[in-house]
Amino acid sequence: MDTALNEARAAAARGEVPVGAAIVKDGTLVASAGNRTRELFDPTAHAEILAIREACRALADERLTGCDLYVTLEPCPMCAGAISFARLRRLYFGAADPKGGGVEHGPRVFSQPTCHHAPEVYGGLGETEAASLLRDFFRDRR
DSSP, X not given: OHHHHHHHHHHHHTTSOOOEEEEXXXXXXXXXXXXXXXXXXXXXXXXXXXXXXXXXXXXXXXXOTTEEEEEEEOOOHHXXXXXXXXXXXXXXXXXXXXXXXXXXXXXXXXXXXXXXXXXXXXXXXXXXXXHHHHHHHHHHHO
């Protein structure tokens, strides 16, 4: 989660919403990313999507079986769908997202009968720091 938090801090420094993600396999960091939606003019450039793309390239596989994703904010429905399609083994997230989350809030993507793969989910890892980064970022913009 430390890598994901560092990616979130870097995203904030770029003026992006401070969300960071890291993908690990067998204890080794495979990929990491922070949000880049504004920089890339791409609404899909969420930290999770960018990290999944990088990990798939690094492992030369569209499936990330045996990989774990650490992300600072509960994934949105789009990212939850990508996590399922990538067949990630576990999802660890920091802050809950009651408004935009898609895992424990909103559509609860992994609980739907149409979901082909649901990772193990562990919320609240690094929650205090992740939530603080988000609160500070949005407070400074208001």
